[in-house]
Amino acid sequence: MANYVFGVDIGGTTVKIGLFSIEGELLDKWEITTRKDDGGAYILQDITDSVNAKLTEKGISKEDVKGVGMGVPGPVKEDGTVVKCVNLGWGVFNAADELSELVGLPVKVGNDANMAALGEYWQGGGKSYQNIVMITLGTGVGGGIIINGKMLSGVNGAGGEIGHMPIDPEEQDVCNCGKKGCLEQYASATGIVRLANRALQASDKPSVLREAKYVSAKEIFDAAKSGDNLALELMEEHGKRLGYALASVACVVDPEAFVIGGGVSKAGDILLNTVKKYYQEYAFHACRNTEFCLATLGNDAGMYGGAASVL
Secondary structure (H helix, E strand, O other), rough: OOOEEEEEEEOOOOOEEEEOOOOOOOEEEEEEEEEOOHHHHHHHHHHHHHHEEEEEEEEHOHEEEEEEEEEEEOOOOOOEEEEEOOOOEEEEHHHHHHHHHHHHOOOEEEEEEHHHHHHHHHOOOOOOOOEEEEEEEOOOOOEEEOOOOOOOOOOOOOOHHHHOEEEEOOOOOOOOOOOOOOOEHHHOOHHHHHHHHHHHHHHHOOOHHHHHOOOOOHHHHHHHHHHHHHHHHHHHHHHHHEEEEEEEEHHHHOOOEEEOOOOHHHOHHHHHHHHHHHHHHHHHHOOOEEEEOOOHHHHHHHHHHHHHHHH
């Protein structure tokens, strides 16, 4: 029986690769550069070369490897077909089949946010549950849904794209996806900074944020923790927007827990408590007691999820 599995998380700058035992222990991890030249034509070969080099280094035969699980930053169908991945330059092709042919191992491919959710479910903040929704609050808002231990990818690989839920039909600014009023425009790190800049321009309220050369999400939450009134108002708006959106998600999915990760989640309890307060205000009564917890795997979640997808 195979004893090892690889988890791969492709980012816009680097590819993170992990070697795991089938019990879920991370045995080794490393990164290679994401070469996006010629429409990302070298990425899968580079991953293959890196995996083969690690097998040689560790003295592991391919017969002892269960497979390779890979997360990519874009929609992925259940059969491993990538439906365009603009950040890598990829069009539509079956990445699972192509990598499997190159590396000589079984391959599973999924959206990176879905893989992160699967990782948190397997060995992270969602380990105690069978049904979770993970929300990643970073530059954008990602999401992943695990139902009865299985990843929900959807017909077009867009399952869990909660960052692009429309929550404000009055919004005039355009989201990166081309629509207006997406959750990502308010709940991401970029979004809360956008709200802060709006608020600072719209009033003369005193705030330590006015002294910052560049307002960041961390500065906003730090200011809120220190009692800055304007920052507290921004935190309330952020929590209200996110709580409202998750109340809608709960009506469809009804998870045991929401697991919140990404850079913004480092704000900790002040973030969780605010989001949960508004969630409970808006949620359908049967879903009102859904748990909220923080992700624990950090940037390794995608690798863990890739490994879990194979197992």
